[in-house]
Amino acid sequence: MAVPLLDLTRQYAPLRDTIRETIDRVCDSQRFILGPEVEAFEKEAAAALGVAEAVGVSSGTDALLVALMALGVGPGDEVILPTFTFFATAGVVARLGARPVFADIDPVDFCLPASEIERLRTSRTKAVIPVHLFGQSADMAAVLEAAGELPVLEDAAQAWGAAFDGQPVGGMGIMGAFSFFPSKNLGGFGDGGLVTTNDTGLARRLRELRMHGQSGTYHHPTVGGNFRLDALQAAVLRTKLPHVAAWVDARRRNAARYRELFGAAGLLDGTVRLPEALEGRGHTFNQYVIRVERRDALREYLLERGIGCAVYYPLPLHLQPCFADFGGTAGDLPVAETACGEVLAIPVFPELEDAEQEEVVAAIAAFSGRG
Numbered sequence: 001m002a003v004p005l006l007d008l009t010r011q012y013a014p015l016r017d018t019i020r021e022t023i024d025r026v027c028d029s030q031r032f033i034l035g036p037e038v039e040a041f042e043k044e045a046a047a048a049l050g051v052a053e054a055v056g057v058s059s060g061t062d063a064l065l066v067a068l069m070a071l072g073v074g075p076g077d078e079v080i081l082p083t084f085t086f087f088a089t090a091g092v093v094a095r096l097g098a099r100p101v102f103a104d105i106d107p108v109d110f111c112l113p114a115s116e117i118e119r120l121r122t123s124r125t126k127a128v129i130p131v132h133l134f135g136q137s138a139d140m141a142a143v144l145e146a147a148g149e150l151p152v153l154e155d156a157a158q159a160w161g162a163a164f165d166g167q168p169v170g171g172m173g174i175m176g177a178f179s180f181f182p183s184k185n186l187g188g189f190g191d192g193g194l195v196t197t198n199d200t201g202l203a204r205r206l207r208e209l210r211m212h213g214q215s216g217t218y219h220h221p222t223v224g225g226n227f228r229l230d231a232l233q234a235a236v237l238r239t240k241l242p243h244v245a246a247w248v249d250a251r252r253r254n255a256a257r258y259r260e261l262f263g264a265a266g267l268l269d270g271t272v273r274l275p276e277a278l279e280g281r282g283h284t285f286n287q288y289v290i291r292v293e294r295r296d297a298l299r300e301y302l303l304e305r306g307i308g309c310a311v312y313y314p315l316p317l318h319l320q321p322c323f324a325d326f327g328g329t330a331g332d333l334p335v336a337e338t339a340c341g342e343v344l345a346i347p348v349f350p351e352l353e354d355a356e357q358e359e360v361v362a363a364i365a366a367f368s369g370r371g
């Protein structure tokens, strides 16, 4: 049996009629740029995330970019971020002419540890970006304490619905950045993103920056860009929003079931290491990432059998060619470098069926000589 890594058609099928009516509503209004759908989505998203303000933007990448612009990050500044994350976390820093300062990760939660902030901060550090990787909150109490007065921008792209000690991600740092890339916990029908904050002054600035930096029509105190969320995306996201909690629950159920299945298959003797849902971190399992020693061989084996899997991420950011000028070399950040060689994401999407999970585990057991 083939098992997809992600099958969004299963999420769409029961919502199809409602979503198509929603799209019709926007088409009938012919209001495609900002307007009532975006405003309503921003209010609903802010309520769901427990923040004062939510600003819809064009992607998760632009959410990070515009947040850093609002903080005034630019040439000469340093921003501390984990080396093991999606490219955008560091790309936005470099695009502003600032220096991404790559940190190693915690071996258990894959996130930025407070000790790295302490090790890497300098007088030039302008901000810190913890990433709630794979859907689990970073240790925000420790991160905020280590950052002190430095602004903390949460990269919550993968973690809608996660919380640290009951506090939703995106509202603990000075700002949070979310992505609505279709594979995320809350996915749009294309690109989209959100910046969250409890600071109304910052929210105003973010709204100006996403609109070419204008404070009034054609009046530009600063240079911004076109970082707007489309009304069509906002309308689709509004339709999906009430379902996200149930989808996240289903991801958690699938994760718990994997633990039972891998245990029953005798694979928890070190053959396969499962992701840890740490106490008080609200793991949402946007990705279910196992660790194995012969990762590349297992990946090939699963793909040959039609079992979806993927490597997030094969190369840490400090070793990416485009960041060579920042002087990173192999061996600098060993925890992340080791993870890059061992991680493998397997299917965990909410609609995944029991039999499909059994198939995935059976295939990994067969590969490991336990079949």
Ligand SMILES: Cc1ncc(COP(=O)(O)O)c(C=O)c1O
Binding pocket: 059, 060, 061, 062, 085, 086, 088, 089, 131, 155, 157, 158, 178, 179, 180, 181, 191, 192, 193
């Ligand atoms: C950790 C992280 N940050 C930022 C982004 C960027 O989001 P987007 O793809 O919406 O630009 C992503 C998306 O994949 C991500 O996973």
